[in-house]
Amino acid sequence: MNATTQSAQPAQNARPIVRMDKLNKHFGSLHVLKDINLEITQGEVVVVIGASGSGKSTLIRCINGLEEFQQGTLDVAGKTLLPHGKGGQALQKIRTEVGMVFQQFNLFPHLSVRDNVTLAPVSVRGLGREQARDSAIRLLTRVGIEDQADKYPAQLSGGQQQRVALARALAMEPRLMLFDEPTSALDPEMIGEVLDAMRELAREGMTMVIVTHEMGFAREVADRVIYIHQGEITEQGPPEQLFDAPQHARTRSFLARVL
């Protein structure tokens, strides 16, 4: 959280972990992302806000190759994705470096909590079963649900399931974490426990891109807030600037509706 302000100035030549260059994305005739230029530095926490349908999910889904794009380039964790899904080898590498947490937790319903967390490390990273189980318990402890390890997802509350999803993503030791409205499907009383786990992760220096409508949380953890309107980055800046002194009329009217 605000890591860039705590440490000395980041090196001028620090390589961004994400670099989008004039990225354009269409769904058929719908132009969803328009000339997006975006650099994200290691350790940065970026919150993406904007109206429903503005392209927030599509933007972060492009970052881990869940969506192809038609124009531009995208470097993620040192690998380059090209338009139309070219650069397929990069994709595999990127998927192991980038974790994602979705609005719907997407846990494997037939696997215990522990097995949800160990599956990818064992099958993708080749971690030994025992080592993966130890690491799973450490991760579940970190998100405060080690006592749920032997249960199945359906036996957990939404807030607990989302924390399992977070532990599962972290088990791959990602360099970058993407969150797409991680608390939007939760009952209000469970939002806090998920935001707390994310806050802790930010404090530990994880690089994070978070789509959320939780503006208080955004103000607190973001190094930078990006406002997207109809597929374009209209405005971005530190939270105090974006929330307290937005420069654009569109940002102001969006914030007036959500704050």
Ligand code: ADP
């Ligand atoms: P947000 O996350 O900001 O609500 P999305 O990125 O999900 O917005 O969607 C941006 C636009 O792209 C919307 O108009 C949406 O309907 C459209 N869209 C999203 N996914 C698809 C898809 N798979 N096929 C066609 N259109 C899509």
Ligand code: MG
């Ligand atoms: Mg969305």
